[in-house]
């Protein structure tokens with residue numbers, strides 16, 4: 001999202017909308033195309049929606065996970081990717097625990113690479129599906145205030161949404177304990193708060209994030225109970241919110257921690273709409289890359 005322009009984003013979202021408004025039947029336009037899903041971290045939503053998107057376009061996909069690849073025998077990521085490229089796939093999708101892994105591959109391969117989440121860095125397709133969901137629910141993105149709450153420091157979703165939503169004219173406020181907000185976050189021109197109750201009334205969109213315990217060598221706040229008290233989104237906290245606020249979460253949810261079940265399943269929640277939109281956003285990206293090798 002750092003590198004995509006506003007016109008790039010608009011053309012991806014326009015094509016995604018077109019796919020959403022057309023019947024589900026797979027087209028045969030891409031029947032000769034092959035997509036490789038290379039996932040070095042667990043995933044439910046991203047991997048399966050890339051696979052469904054590929055199938056709906058009529059293309060074929062293969063799935064490789066860290067445990068099923070020869071990287072566990074000592075092969076480097078670049079060698080693995082070069083060997084996959086030697087089989088002439090049309091797109092390689094990668095999720096990797098190292099920030100920058102998709103960028104490195106894009107420098108050594110000719111095959112288009114899609115970043116499905118890299119370390120703390122970015123999760124661009126998540127940001128695109130989030131933008132589509134916001135625009136559907138609110139009719140616009142420009143001028144909205146988006147409040148991103150939780151573990152900002154370890155969140156690739158937060159970073160991609162900050163870059164993308166700002167390009168689309170939204171104002172961003174991040175909220176979380178000081179230890180979970182990067183000290184130089186102000187360089188990204190966002191508002192910062194350490195109290196959800198203080199800022200909840202300002203938001204048109206509230207995006208809740210999971211605490212990424214797998215990316216922390218030690219827990220960065222005194223206790224989970226305290227975290228829930230100050231940063232968990234409950235029905236009680238929502239009483240201070242705008243009447244037309246929408247609640248988002250990239251998943252997976254930790255119910256009862258960052259979000260109460262009554263909120264996640266309640267009338268303000270668009271969490272499953274995000275998942276639905278993930279398929280068409282990924283269809284849009286894949287079809288652009290399989291047609292032209294670039295976003296256009």
Ligand code: CP
Nearest residue numbers: 043044045046250251
């Ligand atoms: N939102 C997201 O990336 O979910 P998964 O980890 O299940 O793909």
